[in-house]
Amino acid sequence: MQNLLNEVVEEVVKRVKREAFIEVEASGRHVHLSEKEVESLFGKGYTLTKLRDLSQPGQYACKERVTISGPKGSIKNVIVLGPCRKETQVEVSLTDSSSLGLKAPIKQSGDLNETLGIKISTEHGEVILDKGLMIAKRHIHITPQDATKFDVCDNEIVQVKVFGCRPLIFDDVVVRVNENFKTNMHIDYDEANACGYTKESIAKIIKK
């Protein structure tokens, strides 16, 4: 009886959360590679090896790892995400960018304007890019159904309150609506640490 009660309570809490809040995910540093760069770094005809699916449908973590290098230092063991993209893009935190000795701009994923050059290497090869390094701008992926529910539209700027041991309200959060998305907010590890992120963290959209 007690077990049943717990299960019911848990399910109700889960559904209420889903109605009023969105999930938060912290993204670690990662690299999206073009097919050309995959061949330069891993060999001719090489294809990426899927390790596990990510929350966004069609996106996956690969077993391949690379080293990224700037004028002040290198970061080893950076994960490659698949599938391949048209252009190679390296996403790091501001902490990482400082340790590389670079002042990477804060950009929306996919917008490589004004991003910085960076060296990517493996034991098989290296590429020196003239652009691609960025700090990803925090954002919300949202389905059209959830966009309607939360009354937001594509490219709208909202505030998002993250609850937890270090609560804060992220300002200037861009909303991206797409029917292929799963609804959640993406922040980097600087932001995750600043808000005391855990896997249970939830967030509330605040209309400006």
Next chain:
Amino acid sequence: MQNLLNEVVEEVVKRVKREAFIEVEASGRHVHLSEKEVESLFGKGYTLTKLRDLSQPGQYACKERVTISGPKGSIKNVIVLGPCRKETQVEVSLTDSSSLGLKAPIKQSGDLNETLGIKISTEHGEVILDKGLMIAKRHIHITPQDATKFDVCDNEIVQVKVFGCRPLIFDDVVVRVNENFKTNMHIDYDEANACGYTKESIAKIIKK
């Protein structure tokens, strides 16, 4: 004439800022040592050497550096702040705490309850503490005059909006009023990176 105009404009802007906003300072990892620990780490009768004053009156950075170590790693070259305190206290960011392999609690400076044990060492000696490691809770130092101006009181919890390239509103910010303080907000480097902190960053207190 143009120079005079610029100077006047700059001064007016500075004064307006001072009226409506507070300054923000990012605190790096640091150690406050008791006299006993100073002797254990640097030798009998040793006294700390002041390098430069900090913004809070009476507080200073010392030339002494220590290494702090946890189960997963060490951080070298951690600055010692003076003067000595009754109890040794080690303040790190959540990023640092993870790299040490420890889950340090977020605490108000001076409150060592539930803080973690940590090893501190130099080339002259080492101490193994059973408490003292914390992540400092973000806070505002404020003079009684400014507290009146901003309508806040000691231990009040407020929100603080930080302006800049990555604007956000820190929630749950504790106000500490003391006539010996200089008015400014203290955050750590995770929080600094999350809000795109620069030395020009300013913040506005929002009453809850």
